[in-house]
Amino acid sequence: MKLMFNFSKTAATAFVVMASAFGVSAADHLTIIGSATPDSWNIKYGLLMVQDADNENVFTYMGYLKADEEFKFTSGKNFDNPNLEYRNESTDAYDVSKLVQGGQDNKFKVRESANYKVVCNLADMTVSVTKAAYQDNPVRFNALYIVGDAGSGGWEITDAPAMVWGGEEDPFKFTYNEEMKKGEFKIDANRYNGSWDGPWFWAGLDGDGNIDYDKITTDGNGDRKWQIPEDGRYNIEIDLLNNTVSITKAGNSGVADIEAEFEGTPVYYNLQGVVVTNPSNGIFIRKTGNRFTKVRL
Numbered sequence: 001m002k003l004m005f006n007f008s009k010t011a012a013t014a015f016v017v018m019a020s021a022f023g024v025s026a027a028d029h030l031t032i033i034g035s036a037t038p039d040s041w042n043i044k045y046g047l048l049m050v051q052d053a054d055n056e057n058v059f060t061y062m063g064y065l066k067a068d069e070e071f072k073f074t075s076g077k078n079f080d081n082p083n084l085e086y087r088n089e090s091t092d093a094y095d096v097s098k099l100v101q102g103g104q105d106n107k108f109k110v111r112e113s114a115n116y117k118v119v120c121n122l123a124d125m126t127v128s129v130t131k132a133a134y135q136d137n138p139v140r141f142n143a144l145y146i147v148g149d150a151g152s153g154g155w156e157i158t159d160a161p162a163m164v165w166g167g168e169e170d171p172f173k174f175t176y177n178e179e180m181k182k183g184e185f186k187i188d189a190n191r192y193n194g195s196w197d198g199p200w201f202w203a204g205l206d207g208d209g210n211i212d213y214d215k216i217t218t219d220g221n222g223d224r225k226w227q228i229p230e231d232g233r234y235n236i237e238i239d240l241l242n243n244t245v246s247i248t249k250a251g252n253s254g255v256a257d258i259e260a261e262f263e264g265t266p267v268y269y270n271l272q273g274v275v276v277t278n279p280s281n282g283i284f285i286r287k288t289g290n291r292f293t294k295v296r297l
Contacts, residue, residue, distance in 0.1 A: 026057055026075075026101075026122040026123070027059075027075035027084075027122060028051075028075065028192065029048065029049070029051065029059075029075055029190075029192040030048075030049045030051075030059040030073050030074070030075055030086070030120055030122075031043065031046035031047060031048050031049065031073065031074055031075070031190070031192075032046055032047035032049065032061060032065075032071055032072075032073055032118065033046040033047075033071065033072065033073075033074055034069065034070045034071030034072055034107060034108075035066070035069040035070050035071070036065045036066045036069035036070060036071040036109065036110065037065065037066075037071060038064070038140055039199075043074060043076065043077060043078060043079070044077070044190070044193050044195070044197045044198040045198055045199055046074070046190075047061055047063055047140070047142075048061075048141075048142065048143050048189065048190045048192070049061040049073075049118070049120065049142070050142050050143060050165070055121075055123075057121060057122040057123040058119065058120070058121050058122075058123075059119070059120045059122070060117070060118065060119050060120075060142075061117070061118045061142055062115060062116070062117045062118070062132050062134070062139060062142060062168050062171060063115055063116070063118075063138070063139040063140055063141075063142065063171075064113070064114070064115050064116075064138035064139055064140065065110050065113070065114070065115075065116050065118075065129075066110075066113050067109075067110060067111055067112050067113040067114075068109055068110075068111065069109065070093065070107035070108070070109060071107060071108050071109070072085060072086065072087050072088070072105075072107050072108060073085065073086040073087075073099070073120060073127075074086070077192075077193060077194070077195075082102045082103075082105075083101055083102040085101070085102060085105075086099045086100070086101055086120065086122070086125075086127075087099070087100055087101075087102070087103060087104070087105060087106050087107065088100070088106035088107055088108050089103075089106070089125075090106065091104075091106055093106070093107055093108055093109040094108075094109050094110075094111060096108050096109075096110070096127055096128070096129045097126065097127065097128070098125060098126060098127070099120065099122070099125040099126065099127050100125065101125070108127070108129070110129060112131070114131050114132070114135060115131070115132040115134055115135055115138065115139050115171075116129050116130065116131055116132055117129070117130050117131075117132045117168070132168060133168060134168055134169070134171055137172070137241060139171045139172070140240075141189055141199075141240060142165055142171075143162060143163075143165060143189065143190070144162070144163045144165075144174045144187050144188070144189055144201070144238065145157075145160035145161065145162055145163065145187065145188045145189070145190075145191045146160055146161050146163065146176060146185050146187065146188075146236075147160045147185060147186055147187070147188045147191075148183060148184050148185025148186060148225060148226075149181065149183035149184065149185075150180045150181050150182070150183035150184055150185040150226075150227075150228040151180060151181075151185050152178065152179070152180075157188060157191050157193070157194055157195070157196075158191055158192070158194050159191075160188055160191045161176070161178065162191075163175060163176045163187075163236070163238065164176065172239055172240040172241035172242075173237070173238070173239055173240075174237070174238040174240070175235070175236065175237050175238075176234075176235070176236040177233070177234070177235050177236075177250060178233065178234070179231075179232070179233050179234075180228050180231070180232065180233070180234045181228065181231050182228055182229060182230050182231055183227075183228055184225040184226060184227050184228065185225060185226055185228070186200060186201065186202050186203075186220075186223075186224075186225045186226065187200065187201035187202075187216070187238070188200055188201075189201070199218060200218065200220055201216050201217065201218055201220075202216070202217060202218075202219070202220040202222075202223065202224040202225065203215065203216070203217075203224040203225065203226055203245070204216055204217040204219075204224075204243065205217070205219075205224075210283060211224050211283065213226055213227070213245065213247070213285075214244060214245055214246070215243055215244060215245065216238060216240070216243050216244065216245045217243060226245070226247060227269070227285055228247075229269040229285055229287060229292070230249075230287075232249050232250070233249070233250040234247060234248065234249055234250060235247070235248050235249075235250050247292055248292060249287075249292065266286050266287065266288045267286070267287045267288075268284045268285070268286055268287075269284060269285045269286075269287070270282070270284060270285075
């Protein structure tokens with residue numbers, strides 16, 4: 001039994017070394033799970049790390065970890081394969097320095113509850129956890145994805161395009177500036193799950209319980225999606241600190257673009273994206289120039 005464990009550990013390490021040598025990533029994604037995270041040991045709600053664009057073996061996350069609670073890393077979707085987990089090489093949980101793939105189920109811990117910058121390098125099997133500069137509010141998400149027939153990936157979750165994260169200096173902001181189709185979409189926080197489980201975001205509600213497309217929430221009762229009324233390039237801005245969303249059709253930059261937002265005869269669409277000639281007694285999307293707003297008439 002001891003011989004088999006040593007062989008498995010050696011084989012796993014050899015795989016990582018070979019993957020690095022041939023320029024292949026040891027994992028397509030990496031998630032932080034554990035009681036130190038907001039959703040504890042639920043893998044599908046784990047903290048998704050961001051893969052480095054220049055080095056596929058490096059994954060980074062900036063967010064909140066609870067003091068004296070456990071965490072480890074996984075590239076799996078469940079707990080079936082321990083070799084998809086990256087654990088602590090040391091038996092000292094506060095020794096956050098070296099990773100081991102599979103092996104003994106040793107976890108990591110931090111001594112203070114705070115936002116941390118976490119960096120895992122699967123090529124040299126190292127990990128670093130340092131206190132982040134931003135500490136005003138606990139950070140949860142570093143990645144958001146657009147899922148729906150309005151986006152380039154359609155309803156295939158694993159093909160969902162990523163929004164641009166604001167980074168450590170603006171960690172609650174996400175932006176997107178791409179061509180979109182007439183249709184609808186919602187926001188996923190981990191496309192690698194490949195399922196409808198996990199953290200999702202929907203359009204919010206106003207004080208009367210009506211859909212408010214300027215708001216974003218994790219409360220998905222009613223499966224409230226955002227609407228794109230016509231094909232074109234759009235700017236989407238999300239602020240998770242204030243739970244707000246802005247969707248505008250992209251146009252020329254500068255003064256011409258600003259004027260375009262307020263020029264022209266308004267066009268009204270229903271919530272299915274169909275033009276309504278004489279809107280009344282309901283909620284509609286109004287397009288004025290390049291600007292879209294939700295209105296009640």
